[in-house]
Amino acid sequence: MVKLEFEHRQAGHCESGVTSNLLNYYNYKISEPMAFGIGAGLFFSYLPFMKMQHAPTTSFRVWPGMIFERATKMLGVKTMVHHFKDPKESMTKLNEVLEQGYPVGLQVGTFHLPFFPPEYRMHYNMHNMVVYGHDNGTYFISDTLMEKLVEISYDDLMRVRYAKGTFAPQGRMYYPVYVPKEIDIKPAIISGIRKTAYNMSGVPFPLVGAKGIRYLSRRMRKWEKNLGPEKASYYLGQVLRMEEEVGTAGAGFRFIYGAFLDEASLVLNQDWLKEMSIEMGENANKWREFSYYGSRNCKKRGKPDQSYDFLADMLLECADREEKIFKKLAKIK
């Protein structure tokens, strides 16, 4: 029987929430947006050749695991990450680590997760949560999406840790082992902003960053003609689901990132970052407007409320705003 004193704080996004909560356990106070920003979590990519739930994949964040890895590395926190082939071995190791007194972050699939909201139970393998104790085959879980602390049985936990499909977790577990007493957060923030600025405006590849948004906008104009109204609205719905559904805190992480810039301006004492955060917030509101009009199209499948051209124009505006913001942010010193 182990039950650590773990403080459960709800968060907008699972991975940055887990990172922030895990560090909080070691008395290092870091907010969720800060963890997200230092981990350079913001991203955009539209991959028409990779289908998920029968529609192209749109992603508003970096690969799973990157935020935790980057944020802890930049802060000088030492961590352990394990993968296992054998499910039983992974559970034994989990028990061992818990008994040593470390809360453990896990990557899991959401389809078989019993406490998860039923409407989200799809084959989505990039969810993160923290185990903070176990007792006789029951595990105590802090999931940042949930309002309360939850429990899960041994068999169920093993099942979700070995979910299959894209980004299969393969029993991935991670935990900080050493948190330095004095952490200089400033270089970490600057490096995080630089990395995100590069990802969003500097990658020479058409499907990612601001270029990716423009590409999506170009494709969107053709959807109704090429796919028919029914499928076009389903494709649009898929973009919106990735933008607003499970743990993005709204507008595809743009709000969290804005909050991070707001906090960063105070820490770094640079006023222009405050202006950037306001611009980011307005950009996020634009994204939310896009999802508002888009969802009306999804509701009336046959005859769309707004034309796809209108929505595509909205995306173009978002792309322009983001490119402008990140080109400025790339010059941070």
Next chain:
Amino acid sequence: MSEENANIEQAENGLLYKYNREMFYHFDREKGYTREIDYQISENQTIIKQSWDAAEQRLEGVRQRIIAGRLSPIAYYMEKALMEVPILAAYMEMSKWRIRWHLTPKGFKNLKPEILEKYASVFGIPVEEMKHPNF
């Protein structure tokens, strides 16, 4: 027209999913960044529902094709579990082509009992139901 408006209004007031409240961030020029814990707003719930409706429609399509004798019951349970061939292949630890063969009535007829049992355990249903699906 008035009826349509009433429908929209009703959908806006009544939320479909009230299982759990999540955290959301908001931005306002005056107030700055704020956080609140609430249910998903009804617009977002619409798009979540859309995907479940689409899944239901696909399931119905598969059901019709099984009745017409063009697919095996495995296709039904695969669709019901929201799976696609690559995911099912990973759970079954088999090649995708073998799974595709099992999706045809011919391939299903000659299935070995132990493989059928494995399918049943992946879908979490009794073996009998695999052979005589009730839908």
